[in-house]
Amino acid sequence: xxxxxxxxxxxxxxxxxxxxxxxxxxxxxxxxxxxxxxxxxxxxxxxxxxxxxxxxxxxxxxxxxxxxxxxxxxxxxxxxxxxxxxxxxxxxxxxxxxxxxxxxxxxxxxxxxxxxxxxxxxxxxxxxxxxxxxxxxxxxxxxxxxxxxxxxxxxxx
Numbered sequence: 812x813x814x815x816x817x818x819x820x821x822x823x824x825x826x827x828x829x830x831x832x833x834x835x836x837x838x839x840x841x842x843x844x845x846x847x848x849x850x851x852x853x854x855x856x857x858x859x860x861x862x863x864x865x866x867x868x869x870x871x872x873x874x875x876x877x878x879x880x881x882x883x884x885x886x887x888x889x890x891x892x893x894x895x896x897x898x899x900x901x902x903x904x905x906x907x908x909x910x911x912x913x914x915x916x917x918x919x920x921x922x923x924x925x926x927x928x929x930x931x932x933x934x935x936x937x938x939x940x941x942x943x944x945x946x947x948x949x950x951x952x953x954x955x956x957x958x959x960x961x962x963x964x965x966x967x968x
Contacts, residue, residue: 818851818854821854821871825871826851828868829847829871829872830843830844830847831926831931832875832879832926832927833847833850833879835926835930836919836923846875846878846879850874850875853874853877853878854871854874857874868933869937872927872933873940873941873943876942883919909964910964912963917956917959920956921955921959921960924942924952924953924956925953925956927942928953935949936949938953
């Protein structure tokens with residue numbers, strides 16, 4: 812049987828990461844909060860099915876990704892809003908806005924690759940597990956996403 816899942820500990824440990832994932836992929840803090848709540852609700856329902864084939868973190872991000880895909884299926888094409896009030900610790904406000912604008916011009920799959928690996932620190936192998944792709948194919952996606960981001964953001968910064 813798989814490892815026992817402590818939902819309270821999962822929530823405490825991963826709430827911020829899940830919020831950041833949704834914030835950076837949707838660009839809207841209220842939507843990020845709603846999608847995060849939906850993710851944890853689904854995790855509660857699916858906890859009995861967790862077999863331990865992956866880490867709890869990968870399992871939870873896989874659920875979050877399905878929530879995001881379902882959200883965009885209901886809403887139509889992935890349009891991103893820039894939330895200028897979104898919290899950020901990494902950059903000053905003018906840089907943060909330029910980073911957000913560059914990130915938000917990318918297609919969802921590229922944005923997601925950058926957020927999973929460069930913002931949240933998942934390894935490409937873990938991120939491939941989350942997205943349900945081959946690790947090598949994900950590495951190619953990440954490389955292309957980073958190149959797209961550099962082009963949008965500008966190499967001269």
